Amino acid sequence: MRLRSVLAVLTAGLAAATCVTAAGPATAQPGPADSARGKACSPAVSIDRFSDALDKTTYEGTFVGNFSALAVDRGGALVALSDRSSLFTLDPRTLSPRSVVPLADESGAALDSEGLVVDRDGTRLVSSETEPSVRRYGRDGTVLGRLPVPDALRVAPAGRAASNQTFEALTLLPGGRTLLAGMEGSLSGDTPGIVRLQTWQRHPGHGARDFRLAAQYGYRTDTGLGVVETTATPDGRLLVLERGFTAGVGNTVRLYLADPRRATDTGRVEALTGQGGVRLVRKTLLADLVDCPSLGATAKQPQPNPLLDNIEGMTITGRAHGGALKILLVSDDNQGAAQTTRFYSLRVRL
Template sequence: MALVGAAAVTAVATSLLTVPASAHPGHPRPGVRLIGEQRVPNGLVFQGTTVGGLSGIDRDPRTGGYVLISDDRSDRQPARFYTARFDVTAHGLGPVTFTGTSPFRRPDGATYPPLSTGDGTTVDPEDIRVDPWTGDYTWSQEGERRPGVLIDPSIRTARRDGTFARELPLPANLRMTADRGPRQNLVLEGLTYAAAGTLVVSTVEGPLLQDGPEATPEHGALSRIVVQTREGRQLAQYAYPQEPVFAKPVPATGFATTGVTAILAVDPLDPSRFLVLERSFVTGVGNKVRVYLVETAGASNVANRDLADATGVRPVRKRLVADLADLGLSTLDNIEGMTWGPTLRGGERTLLLVSDDNFAATQVTQLVALGVRLETRMRNGLDVASRLGG
């Protein structure tokens, strides 16, 4: 990648009005508190499946329960989702009770095969949302990029029993080609409905190949927020400025990564304001998880341009809502899913997060409930406090 491209990414990412995680070390941000946390036992077997890899969660208004997606690529059991119940009150988060599971099915009714079959239909599930119009389950998956294998990502909708309902057409720049498109395992992670269900908004976890380098401890990166109608017509793409990786790996040859793992409409009627979850992991250091408030109003539509040279691009505006390291959790794992829970008496809203344990004995499936009362609305770089959700 040309040095001028990397410099442009750094300049754009650092020009935004953001509050660094270290601005209030050791203290939760105003208006955000930890309500409680629960863990799902590692390796829990439910209805013949291994519960794990939970990378997306959404509240189902029809039942008051929740739907969660597993990122099992049909390696253990067929790619699938779960339904569950748990209580959220002002004073705590109750234990998780799973109530059902179903595999996702292809249009021919078969389940999705593992990558090892080589037939090109494998999926890598990441996020899930309840369609506010139909009650169906809309889910994203990352596809695959590896030598000799290119499988496009997708956004598909399943009926509540897992059978295939439809697929959203994706913009051309989100498709896998030899030298353009998404990077391996940095594709469609976040998904949400907006504007009363008329819009489907997704996030690319990391920069496309044509959008410059990935984030490092020295500089951030630009990924994308994609806005489509529920029929799939693209309305816009916006540049999302990722933070630099929060630390250097130990040892220096270790792994360090960051990415956008979830997006959530702040208000179901508002097409321009979202919560975005950035998750980072650094070998020898651990995880960092931050939630940002993002506004797309005033940002450049970058649907028809590459971002390696981001000259003139106005990214979305963002402001830190919560750094989970400040909230007193017992542990902080690989949190990837996010949804609103019930609104509590007095107007406080609950925000629920779930971690993907990667089916590893050294990690945990963690459910976290936050109470969120205040947000920050940005106006020309100035902060104006307002009630969240009214």
């Protein structure tokens, strides 16, 4: 489905989400302060609405939540990845689940599934933080293959990565030939706050599924934040979601525009310090989501803005009039009482 068609369906879906039984408000209700401010989070980003319709629900005996990534399927449906080894297809009009597929590794073990791409042939590319890994799955959850991963990016002692700090983000660049995975945290030996973005290149003549290791880049996060999602823009740049959490204060979530095209290939750089002639990926702040209007949202734990939660997934769903990108975000509730499964509909002007 074309992006404009997907946009129309998803916009209707978020507006109609009240038909799904859920805890908490299902749609945004702007208060007086929000009406005065409008829906701007920054000069580049505005929020249209949010939905809590799926919070603390189940589908066919499977908990609906723990969402770590989003994608738009070829037919226009939403695909939502749970980090508890489940892949949901969601109705774009109501957000209600249409199906759920369990995921596992080659031995049948569970994954810490974090990143998701729907490839051009409809198969699913899923990253896991466990090793880390990137696997290709059929629509029925069958493992079809696995991509190579540099030794340094593996979790210690096999490599230099910390547990739960690896492939949190995954995106396919325009043209479908380059896949990019983002590490959430820094490798041992790299300056804290500088993370690695690994790419794979699809080589013509070697099969549509054949991704081979390609360039790697360094990216500097804000202090205390990690990379939790990347999404390629139509012009080949990246939307990068950085997130952190402070107990008793709440979440920090910032959206950046990043451009890796002039960055140094760091695949053979042992230690990333941000010096020594290595050009890191340049980034520009689009919005700190604490500055968005709350739209009447409520929070189950302290938050600097009650709209915020543990936001972790992001996908582009189309374009608005004037060219702004329509972005859908989702939070990971960790299946906990203090967090919410919440969808956010944003407009982003690059």
